[in-house]
Amino acid sequence: MNCASACSRVRNGRPRGFTLLEMLTAVLILGLFFTGATLGFVQMLRAKDRTQARLEALGNARHALDRIGNDLHLARSGPAGPPFFGVSRFDLTNTTATLFSGNRTDDDQDTRVDEELVDGADNDGDWTTSDDLHAELTSGVVERPTLRGKPDPGDLHVDEDNQYAWATVQFRKFPDATAPPTSATEEIRLYVGEYDGEANVLLREQILRSPVSTDPDIYTTSPLAFNVLSFNALAWDPTPNNQKWMTGWSVGAVPAGYPDLPAALNLTVTVYAGTRPLATLPPTEPVETVSLNTTVDVESVVAGNPDYDSLRPTIP
Numbered sequence: 001m002n003c004a005s006a007c008s009r010v011r012n013g014r015p016r017g018f019t020l021l022e023m024l025t026a027v028l029i030l031g032l033f034f035t036g037a038t039l040g041f042v043q044m045l046r047a048k049d050r051t052q053a054r055l056e057a058l059g060n061a062r063h064a065l066d067r068i069g070n071d072l073h074l075a076r077s078g079p080a081g082p083p084f085f086g087v088s089r090f091d092l093t094n095t096t097a098t099l100f101s102g103n104r105t106d107d108d109q110d111t112r113v114d115e116e117l118v119d120g121a122d123n124d125g126d127w128t129t130s131d132d133l134h135a136e137l138t139s140g141v142v143e144r145p146t147l148r149g150k151p152d153p154g155d156l157h158v159d160e161d162n163q164y165a166w167a168t169v170q171f172r173k174f175p176d177a178t179a180p181p182t183s184a185t186e187e188i189r190l191y192v193g194e195y196d197g198e199a200n201v202l203l204r205e206q207i208l209r210s211p212v213s214t215d216p217d218i219y220t221t222s223p224l225a226f227n228v229l230s231f232n233a234l235a236w237d238p239t240p241n242n243q244k245w246m247t248g249w250s251v252g253a254v255p256a257g258y259p260d261l262p263a264a265l266n267l268t269v270t271v272y273a274g275t276r277p278l279a280t281l282p283p284t285e286p287v288e289t290v291s292l293n294t295t296v297d298v299e300s301v302v303a304g305n306p307d308y309d310s311l312r313p314t315i316p
């Protein structure tokens with residue numbers, strides 16, 4: 001039997017202690033082990049925090065878009081009151097009042113950062129007809145013929161590395177069917193503003209206007225989403241031979257004989273998804289965000305209203 005290992009700790013019949021070198025080596029190995037385990041644990045916690053922040057931001061944005069979609073499906077263009085609809089927007093770039101003009105990331109890796117405008121058109125010139133995502137449903141039947149071969153919010157390389165924008169969307173809603181004719185008109189206004197001392201909140205302002213001229217208007221403001229860095233709205237102009245997405249829409253600017261409401265609204269909400277407080281981010285650091293986009297078909301609901309139908313142009 002080889003005694004070399006078994007007997008190495010026995011000298012002159014007595015057990016030998018560990019040498020200083022052996023002790024230091026053991027301490028070093030243990031130290032490395034615990035450092036590695038601690039770092040792994042911290043990284044795991046950070047990853048969990050990041051996932052949590054992302055999920056919360058997504059939920060935040062989804063809730064806001066669902067709520068806006070439900071409101072918009074009751075947008076009014078009918079004889080029960082004066083038609084009313086407005087979308088206005090300003091880009092955040094070159095304004096000093098805001099923290100961010102984009103996510104500070106070159107998302108499309110073309111060496112330009114946040115160069116696109118959210119307008120449904122290709123501003124940086126990298127869109128090609130092969131990026132067109134409009135589907136041909138059956139032979140000759142195309143989802144939206146007027147946009148075939150043209151840039152559109154759903155296409156690749158359109159609005160792909162965006163500047164941020166703040167839109168204001170305002171509209172009236174159909175009154176409840178059971179409401180008496182003297183009930184107040186409900187007006188909704190959506191915009192990003194300050195709520196309870198906190199900035200970057202997407203707000204839903206409800207204004208009740210009584211038909212009785214001496215009654216005061218009643219304003220109620222509620223938050224739809226927090227940490228909103230961008231809220232954008234595009235309105236679909238259904239005017240024959242001139243269909244397009246527009247960054248602004250006003251019933252006052254619609255030519256006579258055309259509908260008061262846009263046929264659809266394309267909405268994008270971009271919410272901060274980082275783990276640090278928004279205001280503490282250094283000005284050069286990329287901003288973690290999530291964006292959700294939806295197109296709300298306004299027309300499908302108001303169509304059927306005789307007042308709207310009489311004005312509705314034929315959409316190819």
Ligand SMILES: [Ca+2]
Nearest residue numbers: 106110112161
């Ligand atoms: Ca870019």
Ligand SMILES: [Ca+2]
Nearest residue numbers: 105107114161
């Ligand atoms: Ca970007």
Ligand SMILES: [Ca+2]
Nearest residue numbers: 122124126157
């Ligand atoms: Ca582009």
Ligand SMILES: [Ca+2]
Nearest residue numbers: 117119121159
């Ligand atoms: Ca664009």
